[in-house]
Amino acid sequence: MKQFEVNFDGLVGPTHNYAGLSFGNVASSSNAQNTSNPKEAAKQGLVKMKALADLGMQQGVLAPQERPNVHTLRRLGFVGSDAEVLEKASKQAPDVLQAVCSASSMWTANAATVSPSADTANGKVHFTPANLTNKFHRSLEPVVTGRILKATFANEKYFEHHVHLPDNDHFGDEGAANHTRLCSEYGHAGVELFVYGKYAFDTSKPAPLKYPARQTLEASQAIARLHGLSDENVVYMQQNPHVIDQGVFHNDVISVGNQNVLFYHEEAFFDTDNKLSEIKRKFGDDELHFIKVNNSDVSVNEAVKTYLFNTQILTLPSGEMCIIAPTECEESDSVSTYLSKLTEMDTPIKEVKYFDVKQSMRNGGGPACLRLRVALTGQELDAVNPNTLMNDELFAKLNMWVDKHYRDQISLNDLADPQLLIESRTALDELTQILKLGSVYTFQQA
Ligand code: SUG
Numbered sequence: 001m002k003q004f005e006v007n008f009d010g011l012v013g014p015t016h017n018y019a020g021l022s023f024g025n026v027a028s029s030s031n032a033q034n035t036s037n038p039k040e041a042a043k044q045g046l047v048k049m050k051a052l053a054d055l056g057m058q059q060g061v062l063a064p065q066e067r068p069n070v071h072t073l074r075r076l077g078f079v080g081s082d083a084e085v086l087e088k089a090s091k092q093a094p095d096v097l098q099a100v101c102s103a104s105s106m107w108t109a110n111a112a113t114v115s116p117s118a119d120t121a122n123g124k125v126h127f128t129p130a131n132l133t134n135k136f137h138r139s140l141e142p143v144v145t146g147r148i149l150k151a152t153f154a155n156e157k158y159f160e161h162h163v164h165l166p167d168n169d170h171f172g173d174e175g176a177a178n179h180t181r182l183c184s185e186y187g188h189a190g191v192e193l194f195v196y197g198k199y200a201f202d203t204s205k206p207a208p209l210k211y212p213a214r215q216t217l218e219a220s221q222a223i224a225r226l227h228g229l230s231d232e233n234v235v236y237m238q239q240n241p242h243v244i245d246q247g248v249f250h251n252d253v254i255s256v257g258n259q260n261v262l263f264y265h266e267e268a269f270f271d272t273d274n275k276l277s278e279i280k281r282k283f284g285d286d287e288l289h290f291i292k293v294n295n296s297d298v299s300v301n302e303a304v305k306t307y308l309f310n311t312q313i314l315t316l317p318s319g320e321m322c323i324i325a326p327t328e329c330e331e332s333d334s335v336s337t338y339l340s341k342l343t344e345m346d347t348p349i350k351e352v353k354y355f356d357v358k359q360s361m362r363n364g365g366g367p368a369c370l371r372l373r374v375a376l377t378g379q380e381l382d383a384v385n386p387n388t389l390m391n392d393e394l395f396a397k398l399n400m401w402v403d404k405h406y407r408d409q410i411s412l413n414d415l416a417d418p419q420l421l422i423e424s425r426t427a428l429d430e431l432t433q434i435l436k437l438g439s440v441y442t443f444q445q446a
Helices: 026-030 038-054 070-075 082-092 094-100 142-152 217-226 272-283 300-306 327-331 333-342 378-382 392-405 412-416 418-434
Strands: 003-010 059-062 112-115 125-129 159-161 179-182 191-196 234-238 255-258 261-265 289-293 312-315 321-326 349-355 371-377
Touching (some): 003 378, 059 142, 070 094, 125 142, 191 272, 234 272, 300 333, 321 327, 321 333, 392 418
Parallel strands (some): 261 289, 321 349
């Protein structure tokens, strides 16, 4: 049976900017107010997608969202023409305007949690968009994310789509950023790891003190129920509250898994030894590699700065694994030394490739944030909307599309420019035709 892990990367939207919206995400706060480069950002993302396709990987694209989100401004009481709504919001509520302009849907690791058919009770691939309740700007994503996912994975014979969890901090869900899956082969049943930051209902349990825990245990349990996962194939692990307080706002900033490899920092988890034993027991007899990085090699602070764990671990067609890392890792002495040591160790990881995704990194989004992993069988892959799969032709088309519609620079003052809204909608309307998504955007449905 053919089986694949397909990475669906988020295309960076035309309003990419630095607004400092994510308390607890150090890069987002420290780059607030900087001028952004949307065209460069989109192209950096496309280069990564194309490079992975060229490595022989299956690579997909997920469309960005409509921003500025004028519909939300109207819901908040701003009235008039679109230009008047933007103008009033910029005068009366500039922070709200910035939030509704965020291109944060590019980080598709937060788009949804996905369970492959080998793990689910009804043998379908299950998708639940993340509600992202912890951040206002991100809480605006799930409805349209659901439409984009349905337009990409439309065939009901293979794909099942759920509504996002109730929009409340008790069920705060950040999608695949707090979920990973270990397996011997992508098409075999695996162990799904759900990593939560806090308990929602029992506040006597450990929780971070300085920064928010965005994912709750209760949200993770709800996703496992919705997807029809068996208890024997699920492990719930708590993130170490102290690392959340050091800027590890998602688990994928401190650990990453692929097939039989779990790559993690020694401080990543709470109750680590017990949880690793549970994973081992549930994983069964096949070979399993726990690759632990010690503080003496890379500190938590350096991991947050360089995104050593926000790397993609890919299984190449040769069977060897390769790490896709941001250039920030190459520029750090301790991390680059560690990574070259890692490729010599007795693990399946044999190669590191560095990519420049600095535009995204400045908002706290590394290579792994930019992608949603979907493990598929050959038949399921054939049922995916083929216009969303990367190849030479789509790469050329999307680069031309970016050249045609994107600005070189955006500063926060530009967000109220009604022309930006027109440019953005024109671009997205054309994109839905390139990717053959149908009318997924609210402005197309009016
Ligand atoms: O949710 N940053 C995103 C980064 C998401 C990274 N994703 C993963 N770790 N999987 C966030 O904090 C910043 C936007 C701004 O400040 O303009 C932002 O939304």
